[in-house]
Amino acid sequence: MSTFQAPKGTYDLTPPRSATFLAVREAISAPLRDSGYGYIETPGFENVELFARGVGESTDIVTKEMYTLTTKGGDQLALRPEGTASVLRAALEGNLHKAGNLPVKLWYSGSYYRYERPQAGRYRHFSQVGAEAIGTEDPVLDAELIILADQAYRSLGLREFRILLNSLGDKECRPAYREALQSFLRDLDLDEETRRRIEINPLRVLDDKRAEVQKQLAGAPKLRDHLCDPCKAYHEEVRALLTAAGVAFEDDEKLVRGLDYYTRTTFEFVHDGLGSQSAVGGGGRYDGLSEMIGGPELPSVGWALGVDRTVLALEAEGVELDLPATTSVYAVPLGEEARRVLFGVVTELRRAGIAADFAFGGRGLKGAMKSANRSGARYTLVAGERDLAEGVVQLKDMESGEQTAVPLAEAAAELAKR
Numbered sequence: 001m002s003t004f005q006a007p008k009g010t011y012d013l014t015p016p017r018s019a020t021f022l023a024v025r026e027a028i029s030a031p032l033r034d035s036g037y038g039y040i041e042t043p044g045f046e047n048v049e050l051f052a053r054g055v056g057e058s059t060d061i062v063t064k065e066m067y068t069l070t071t072k073g074g075d076q077l078a079l080r081p082e083g084t085a086s087v088l089r090a091a092l093e094g095n096l097h098k099a100g101n102l103p104v105k106l107w108y109s110g111s112y113y114r115y116e117r118p119q120a121g122r123y124r125h126f127s128q129v130g131a132e133a134i135g136t137e138d139p140v141l142d143a144e145l146i147i148l149a150d151q152a153y154r155s156l157g158l159r160e161f162r163i164l165l166n167s168l169g170d171k172e173c174r175p176a177y178r179e180a181l182q183s184f185l186r187d188l189d190l191d192e193e194t195r196r197r198i199e200i201n202p203l204r205v206l207d208d209k210r211a212e213v214q215k216q217l218a219g220a221p222k223l224r225d226h227l228c229d230p231c232k233a234y235h236e237e238v239r240a241l242l243t244a245a246g247v248a249f250e251d252d253e254k255l256v257r258g259l260d261y262y263t264r265t266t267f268e269f270v271h272d273g274l275g276s277q278s279a280v281g282g283g284g285r286y287d288g289l290s291e292m293i294g295g296p297e298l299p300s301v302g303w304a305l306g307v308d309r310t311v312l313a314l315e316a317e318g319v320e321l322d323l324p325a326t327t328s329v330y331a332v333p334l335g336e337e338a339r340r341v342l343f344g345v346v347t348e349l350r351r352a353g354i355a356a357d358f359a360f361g362g363r364g365l366k367g368a369m370k371s372a373n374r375s376g377a378r379y380t381l382v383a384g385e386r387d388l389a390e391g392v393v394q395l396k397d398m399e400s401g402e403q404t405a406v407p408l409a410e411a412a413a414e415l416a417k418r
């Protein structure tokens, strides 16, 4: 193994591709920031208990995929595998829900860790931008979040994504459905592990990707037929609001999600250009999570969009983000004296808010001009001894190729004007 290799299932973000990641985070969070969501940041690790109780003891995330550790002080911690439990924990700890201003609307952006089998689009360290609206049961809020995610993807230029929508029922109607499903599943020809899953989390069995399992599931009882009237009405309202907003979605009664806290509305954003890891984002309502982690009743809804997969989706669709060059002016000094003088001009430009960079290391004209080109700068400033003797710098417009001598004292002002 090379010393310079990132750990399995991880990768580094380096320029220029890293600029796309920043732009994606910016594009996903912009609609949230414009809609009353405040920024929250929580630690990269939590007590392992939070995820065990919140995400669910029966989920793959908790049983197989958590990075857990015991500190020297004996605390049992886990690198966060997702954001929802942490954000809710932080809201409860900070009493944000008691400020008389429900829902508490929060957005976040950060790194998450899951010990999964790495493949294209699936990593052990990945990045999400997420949103949580805590403390209110209102179908408008569910619709708002789905509409904002749709808006974010569209603002990036993505077109080939689909929204899958389902309702998982609530604590009134799901238990009866669960039992009906369990007694159906127990009669099927299934392996040991799947049999165990029937007892712990039967809905997950519906999600089994294997053809021989899917074939047997044909006559399984449907959650849709078991939803109680309030859940049905709630779901119809969310659907109507999305339709009214012109946001297309597909009803997908097989959509289960890999976390246990969901109730009622669940949804996933899938992109068809990504192969098997097609979910670019997902979320839903989690009316019982607060109580599951020891808090008061706080019906909530949220989503998280995967930044890595969103970037892959952009690449799959061939979308080139319009990223403006970060450098506007590139200074090329020829000689010691020019180095001091031009660095002074660069500092002046930067203080005036003009993005400027410099050919460091006393390089020759040819190499320095190559760097100037690569920087994407619109203008270069070149100065040698003769220019300085005349009190000028050469200002070159890299687009037109036109070059003019500008008095040194006016260089910064001239560039500001342009």
Ligand code: HAM
Pocket (backbone or CB within 6 Å): 081, 082, 083, 084, 114, 116, 121, 122, 123, 124, 125, 126, 127, 128, 130, 131, 132, 258, 259, 279, 280, 281, 282, 283, 284, 285, 286, 301, 302, 303, 304, 305, 306, 307, 308, 309
């Ligand atoms: P999730 O579906 O587990 O939901 O993750 C959301 C998104 O994160 C996925 O759709 C995917 O794009 C990305 N993602 C997940 N795992 C990986 C991985 N191993 N590699 C690359 N990308 C990945 C949640 O995390 C919930 N907390 C969402 C939520 C918020 N529900 C309510 N509020």
